[in-house]
Amino acid sequence: MSTITEAPFEPQTSAGRITNFVDQRVGGSGILREFGRKVFPDHWSFMFGEVALYSFVILLLSGTFLTFFFDPSMAETHYTGSYIPLKGVEMSVAYSSSLNISFDIRGGLFMRQVHHWSALLFVAAVAVHMLRVFFTGAFRKPRELNWVVGGVLLILSMAAGFTGYSLPDDLLSGNGLRIIDGVMKSIPVVGTYISFFLFGGEFPGNAIIGRLYMLHIMLVPAMILLMIAIHLFMVVIHKHTQYPGPGRNDGNVVGYPLGPVYAAKAGGFFFIVFGIIAFVAALFTINPIWNYGPYDPSPVSAGTQPDWYIGWVDGALRLMPGWLFNIPLEWHIPLPWGVNTLSLNVLIPALVPAGIVFTLLFAYPWIERWVTRDDREHHVLDRPRNVPTRTAIGVAGFIFYCVMWAAASSDLIATHFQVSLNDVTYWLRALFFIGPILGFIIAKRVALALQRKDREIALHGRETGRIVRLPHGEFQEMHAQLDDYKRYKLVGFESPVAEEGIPNENGIVTKTERRRAMLSSFFFEDRVAPATPLELAAGHEQHEAIEAGEDAKEVSH
Amino acid sequence: MKALSQKRRHPLAALALLVLGLMLTGGLYAIATTVNAAKADTTTSSASQVKEGEKLFVANCATCHGVGASGTKAGPSLAGVGAAAVDFQVGTGRMPLQMQGPQAREKPAQFTTEQTRELAAYVATLGDGPALPAEEFIDGKGDAAVGGELFRVNCAMCHNAAAAGGALTRGKFAPALAGVSNSHIYSAMITGPQNMPVFNDANITPEGKRDIITFLNTIEAQGSPGGAALGSVGPVSEGLFLWTAVLGVIIGFTIWLTSRTS
Numbered sequence: 001m002s003t004i005t006e007a008p009f010e011p012q013t014s015a016g017r018i019t020n021f022v023d024q025r026v027g028g029s030g031i032l033r034e035f036g037r038k039v040f041p042d043h044w045s046f047m048f049g050e051v052a053l054y055s056f057v058i059l060l061l062s063g064t065f066l067t068f069f070f071d072p073s074m075a076e077t078h079y080t081g082s083y084i085p086l087k088g089v090e091m092s093v094a095y096s097s098s099l100n101i102s103f104d105i106r107g108g109l110f111m112r113q114v115h116h117w118s119a120l121l122f123v124a125a126v127a128v129h130m131l132r133v134f135f136t137g138a139f140r141k142p143r144e145l146n147w148v149v150g151g152v153l154l155i156l157s158m159a160a161g162f163t164g165y166s167l168p169d170d171l172l173s174g175n176g177l178r179i180i181d182g183v184m185k186s187i188p189v190v191g192t193y194i195s196f197f198l199f200g201g202e203f204p205g206n207a208i209i210g211r212l213y214m215l216h217i218m219l220v221p222a223m224i225l226l227m228i229a230i231h232l233f234m235v236v237i238h239k240h241t242q243y244p245g246p247g248r249n250d251g252n253v254v255g256y257p258l259g260p261v262y263a264a265k266a267g268g269f270f271f272i273v274f275g276i277i278a279f280v281a282a283l284f285t286i287n288p289i290w291n292y293g294p295y296d297p298s299p300v301s302a303g304t305q306p307d308w309y310i311g312w313v314d315g316a317l318r319l320m321p322g323w324l325f326n327i328p329l330e331w332h333i334p335l336p337w338g339v340n341t342l343s344l345n346v347l348i349p350a351l352v353p354a355g356i357v358f359t360l361l362f363a364y365p366w367i368e369r370w371v372t373r374d375d376r377e378h379h380v381l382d383r384p385r386n387v388p389t390r391t392a393i394g395v396a397g398f399i400f401y402c403v404m405w406a407a408a409s410s411d412l413i414a415t416h417f418q419v420s421l422n423d424v425t426y427w428l429r430a431l432f433f434i435g436p437i438l439g440f441i442i443a444k445r446v447a448l449a450l451q452r453k454d455r456e457i458a459l460h461g462r463e464t465g466r467i468v469r470l471p472h473g474e475f476q477e478m479h480a481q482l483d484d485y486k487r488y489k490l491v492g493f494e495s496p497v498a499e500e501g502i503p504n505e506n507g508i509v510t511k512t513e514r515r516r517a518m519l520s521s522f523f524f525e526d527r528v529a530p531a532t533p534l535e536l537a538a539g540h541e542q543h544e545a546i547e548a549g550e551d552a553k554e555v556s557h
Numbered sequence: 558m559k560a561l562s563q564k565r566r567h568p569l570a571a572l573a574l575l576v577l578g579l580m581l582t583g584g585l586y587a588i589a590t591t592v593n594a595a596k597a598d599t600t601t602s603s604a605s606q607v608k609e610g611e612k613l614f615v616a617n618c619a620t621c622h623g624v625g626a627s628g629t630k631a632g633p634s635l636a637g638v639g640a641a642a643v644d645f646q647v648g649t650g651r652m653p654l655q656m657q658g659p660q661a662r663e664k665p666a667q668f669t670t671e672q673t674r675e676l677a678a679y680v681a682t683l684g685d686g687p688a689l690p691a692e693e694f695i696d697g698k699g700d701a702a703v704g705g706e707l708f709r710v711n712c713a714m715c716h717n718a719a720a721a722g723g724a725l726t727r728g729k730f731a732p733a734l735a736g737v738s739n740s741h742i743y744s745a746m747i748t749g750p751q752n753m754p755v756f757n758d759a760n761i762t763p764e765g766k767r768d769i770i771t772f773l774n775t776i777e778a779q780g781s782p783g784g785a786a787l788g789s790v791g792p793v794s795e796g797l798f799l800w801t802a803v804l805g806v807i808i809g810f811t812i813w814l815t816s817r818t819s
């Protein structure tokens with residue numbers, strides 16, 4: 001709060017003079033004052049975005065180290081490094097340089113493992129962050145666009161991972177590229193051309209690693225950086241959301257200012273994440289490329305899987321049968337210029353599930369807004385149980401994803417649990433369709449049950465397990481009332497009722513509107529109303545009669 | 558010459574010719590099939606070994622494989638499987654079979670080395686088959702790099718590139734190869750136990766097999782250069798580890814960091 005009469009700042013120390021010099025030219029203190037006063041609420045589930053950010057920083061650092069030694073050439077060479085089981089073996093320069101990073105460059109293997117572990121953590125943190133945002137309703141107005149930016153970031157991080165995974169040109173990564181090649185070639189008419197274009201001729205060619213390298217170290221990270229910048233900028237503009245609580249509403253944010261407490265915590269957290277990754281990278285192998293050998297289109301190893309974030313697409317491919325009820329899914333279509341093959345058994349699993357997941361993901365904020373007609377700004381989050389239908393939709397989607405994800409490890413499930421690979425596949429095929437439905441029903445019931453429990457506790461307090469005998473001989477269990485803060489958490493939410501179709505200005509309920517009404521009842525027909533103040537008062541009176549005479553302290557516990 | 562041309566028209570000439578032809582092809586076949594075995598046959602078995610082996614066989618194996626190993630519904634005929642097959646099956650504890658299933662399971666070996674030899678000697682008398690591998694090919698002193706290439710091309714699709722094992726259809730599986738003796742590795746290749754194909758000397762030369770054994774010994778002895786190998790089964794175990802252990806620790810820290818306020 002500067003006043004006009006304030007004297008110009010006179011720095012006393014040399015550090016002060018330097019900062020003052022910089023400040024007068026750059027105006028940093030203004031920025032600092034603005035940002036330092038931003039308030040961030042504290043909750044553990046809010047920190048996954050930060051984990052993603054920090055692992056990205058670690059990726060940049062470790063990746064830069066790798067670029068000093070990695071050579072993306074596909075020229076042939078004979079390995080001369082120190083790993084004996086590959087000595088003299090013919091391989092690409094890319095693979096040989098990755099082996100050199102692993103065995104002949106000091107700290108190289110550690111850095112590779114740091115890079116790869118943080119890549120896995122990066123995508124995982126993005127995914128968990130996104131689940132948090134979904135289940136708490138943080139994507140609602142005004143944050144829909146930031147949700148979309150987040151979705152783009154998810155796709156970009158998968159792209160970064162996949163392009164990186166393919167670089168070392170070992171057997172595993174080559175198998176992965178071969179699958180991508182197959183998927184591309186299954187696209188009708190243009191597929192083969194796209195594949196030839198990407199690989200610079202027939203697979204594998206000798207261009208792909210160089211091309212992926214450019215994508216991996218320039219284009220994709222640059223786009224990720226840009227998107228992160230937009231993402232964080234929007235977070236600052238919108239302010240952070242907060243969980244419901246006393247004194248928290250859509251017009252405020254309760255928490256710590258960014259500086260100094262929050263900034264210190266965040267800075268410390270970066271080093272914690274870095275420390276965990278370094279610890280894991282030092283002790284646990286990841287992507288032991290020396291095991292897999294150089295890429296060669298003929299051999300395939302058992303246990304060939306992509307990194308976890310691509311696993312679900314691989315799983316969809318594994319689940320797809322080649323024949324459906326005696327109808328082959330591979331068709332040979334005679335066309336004037338010759339016979340074209342349409343491989344629906346590849347095309348469908350590679351594109352349809354991913355198409356469904358990402359379309360719904362991007363569209364969801366608008367779908368929900370249309371159904372609920374809720375056009376208000378929301379800065380207070382929902383507890384997942386208080387929006388049973390959304391939670392159930394999320395769980396259904398999650399299970400749909402997880403079934404495909406599990407299918408990518410069907411062979412390992414078979415060997416490790418000593419069951420038949422065929423049975424694993426049949427079960428997962430069934431779960432692919434039934435799982436999301438079951439998940440929806442169960443999640444919704446669980447959410448409603450939790451709401452009922454909350455209501456019960458808000459009205460009657462917690463069961464203490466203490467049984468007392470009343471003067472007239474009746475036994476009753478003592479209930480301890482919650483304090484007001486805790487109770488607020490249990491009753492402070494909205495529970496809309498399903499809407500009938502609303503007539504438009506001509507008094508007609510349009511078809512779209514009727515559909516919306518149907519969805520609205522799908523959303524809201526099962527509901528548990530929060531306890532109203534009246535009900536609360538009534539509930540308490542009943543208990544106070546019994547509790548009279550008890551120590552007040554105990555009662556409020 | 559004249560006598561021959563006269564007897565050419567003898568009624569029995571055709572028969573004689575047939576016998577001659579059969580003997581010739583049969584003899585050639587016998588020579589051809591024993592080439593493999595002859596080369597590797599270093600452990601000669603005595604008559605007493607065969608006799609002991611027969612006793613053991615009747616007591617332990619005949620229920621399934623039949624008297625004289627002629628085969629029953631419960632087990633195949635063992636004529637011609639060779640000493641190597643018996644040494645592998647009994648030495649790794651797969652035989653006597655414990656339980657019918659998709660694939661004979663390994664268990665602690667039921668017989669001493671001596672008894673196993675005797676069983677092998679007996680079964681070897683029932684018909685020619687691959688004999689026990691020669692010492693020179695199982696010394697593990699071949700070329701690991703060549704062996705690695707052979708392994709990736711011939712074995713990795715079932716056994717995994719790091720020999721960590723893998724699934725086959727309907728409950729069958731290719732086991733992990735760590736801890737298998739060199740002689741059993743060799744025997745497995747030449748006899749093709751259960752669902753594994755046979756790799757005869759035309760597919761992979763004995764020197765090639767020696768290289769494969771050297772490769773397997775090398776990767777087993779070197780351990781994992783990058784730290785705990787998480788089962789060497791590839792990205793699935795890495796992903797699982799990340800989602801459970803790493804993310805678990807991170808969640809622990811986030812809760813700790815935010816626990817002082819609310």
Ligand code: HEM
Pocket residue numbers: 056059060062063064066067070097098101112115116119120122157160161162163164165166167168216217220221224286287
């Ligand atoms: C955006 C997030 C990124 C992700 C998810 C990611 C992921 C990966 C993955 C999974 C690999 C395979 C690594 C291995 O097994 O060794 C890889 C390799 C590599 N990455 Fe990244 N990376 C990212 C960013 C970067 C950046 C920013 C750079 C450089 C400025 C970089 C440089 C490299 C290099 C040079 C390799 C080859 C490593 C090798 O020799 O094996 N990466 N990356």
